[in-house]
Amino acid sequence: MTSRLAVIGAGSWGTALAAGAARNGVPTVLWGRDPAAMAAMASHGENARYLPGIALPAALDYSADLAATVAEARLVLIVVPSHAFADMLVDLAPLLPSGAAVAWATKGFEPGTGRFLHELVAEHLPGRPAAVVTGPSFAREVAAGLPSAVTVLSDDAEFARQVAQVLHAPQLRAYTGSDMLGGELGGAMKNVLAVATGVADGMGLGLNARAGLITRGMNEMLRLGTALGARAETLMGLSGLGDLVLTCTGDLSRNRRLGLALGQGVAIDDAVRQIGQVVESVLTADEVMRLASKHDLDLPISAAVYSVLHGRETPSEALQRLMAREQKPEYPQGLFDRIGQG
Numbered sequence: 001m002t003s004r005l006a007v008i009g010a011g012s013w014g015t016a017l018a019a020g021a022a023r024n025g026v027p028t029v030l031w032g033r034d035p036a037a038m039a040a041m042a043s044h045g046e047n048a049r050y051l052p053g054i055a056l057p058a059a060l061d062y063s064a065d066l067a068a069t070v071a072e073a074r075l076v077l078i079v080v081p082s083h084a085f086a087d088m089l090v091d092l093a094p095l096l097p098s099g100a101a102v103a104w105a106t107k108g109f110e111p112g113t114g115r116f117l118h119e120l121v122a123e124h125l126p127g128r129p130a131a132v133v134t135g136p137s138f139a140r141e142v143a144a145g146l147p148s149a150v151t152v153l154s155d156d157a158e159f160a161r162q163v164a165q166v167l168h169a170p171q172l173r174a175y176t177g178s179d180m181l182g183g184e185l186g187g188a189m190k191n192v193l194a195v196a197t198g199v200a201d202g203m204g205l206g207l208n209a210r211a212g213l214i215t216r217g218m219n220e221m222l223r224l225g226t227a228l229g230a231r232a233e234t235l236m237g238l239s240g241l242g243d244l245v246l247t248c249t250g251d252l253s254r255n256r257r258l259g260l261a262l263g264q265g266v267a268i269d270d271a272v273r274q275i276g277q278v279v280e281s282v283l284t285a286d287e288v289m290r291l292a293s294k295h296d297l298d299l300p301i302s303a304a305v306y307s308v309l310h311g312r313e314t315p316s317e318a319l320q321r322l323m324a325r326e327q328k329p330e331y332p333q334g335l336f337d338r339i340g341q342g
């Protein structure tokens with residue numbers, strides 16, 4: 001196998017990114033854990049489960065053999081769900097060639113610890129160039145060649161540029177930056193906030209409620225992000241505000257659709273089963289609350305989502321509690337002072 005790019009995770013986003021790189025002329029192999037599914041993709045040129053109807057490029061290779069997939073990779077792009085991320089790093093550590101760099105497009109935290117994915121990469125794959133790929137990008141739209149923009153964030157500016165070059169295409173603008181923590185925080189937190197707007201829309205609360213939730217949700221992202229050391233410009237960019245708007249308003253979002261179902265009275269297990277794909281907010285809400293508590297922050301919308309996801313409140317009870325909160329200034333004192341320093 002002579003592929004230079006190994007994409008690990010053959011769901012909708014891994015498949016879309018692998019297809020884009022292969023169309024860019026980058027020798028690419030897509031790895032998935034199900035040998036039958038990978039064989040079907042190879043013979044039909046389609047990921048029938050996760051991207052039905054999208055023709056994959058003939059140049060794309062497929063494998064269910066992790067060791068063979070990464071044996072000659074120069075860049076490994078991990079796109080498994082966050083709950084599988086740490087185990088995947090453990091599996092990859094002994095297999096990666098010494099010169100291979102790593103990037104990931106997973107959104108979320110390590111479940112149970114709230115650790116950022118870049119921290120896990122630094123622990124399990126130390127010393128390798130590392131970058132996160134994030135931004136407002138529904139896999140189906142990217143795979144269909146609709147115009148999109150993402151951002152690639154790395155401590156190593158030249159590596160960010162190289163990863164962006166692999167992805168950048170006539171219909172996909174790949175920007176670069178250095179704030180991995182900010183990019184990961186925005187990409188994780190928007191999934192929780194998308195549940196909130198979904199619930200509101202599912203309950204038929206109207207467009208004012210949706211805009212209010214997006215804006216106050218952005219405020220929660222800024223407060224948690226700046227407390228953790230994220231740069232405000234990252235949170236206000238593609239990986240934060242951009243993805244928040246997309247996911248809170250676009251019905252292609254699995255997290256928004258979970259909220260819509262909950263707002264319409266569907267039980268969470270039934271809603272997740274009907275969606276049939278990863279819904280990161282279910283685990284991420286716990287970690288956002290863990291981080292908020294650690295930094296002594298009150299994040300009422302995120303807390304309401306957490307409480308509804310755990311069945312501690314109905315959507316109506318959560319709404320009543322949010323609306324009954326005390327009247328206060330729009331910004332806590334000092335928020336923009338901290339942002340100015342970011």
Ligand SMILES: NC(=O)C1=CN([C@@H]2O[C@H](COP(=O)(O)OP(=O)(O)OC[C@H]3O[C@@H](n4cnc5c(N)ncnc54)[C@H](OP(=O)(O)O)[C@@H]3O)[C@@H](O)[C@H]2O)C=CC1
Nearest residue numbers: 010011012013014079080081082084106107138139277278
């Ligand atoms: N879809 C999108 O538009 C975008 C998704 N993302 C992020 O990308 C990540 C992946 O999501 P996405 O591709 O959408 O997910 P999908 O639900 O489309 O697919 C999930 C994929 O992960 C695989 N998988 C699940 N568990 C494991 C595991 N333990 N080891 C290896 N593979 C596993 C599944 O395999 P199997 O079929 O065998 O279960 C499947 O291929 C998420 O963090 C998501 O937030 C980011 C931007 C856009």
Ligand SMILES: O=C(CO)COP(=O)(O)O
Nearest residue numbers: 135136137138253254255
């Ligand atoms: O991250 C995404 C778009 O940027 C996909 O959102 P969902 O996981 O909610 O579908």
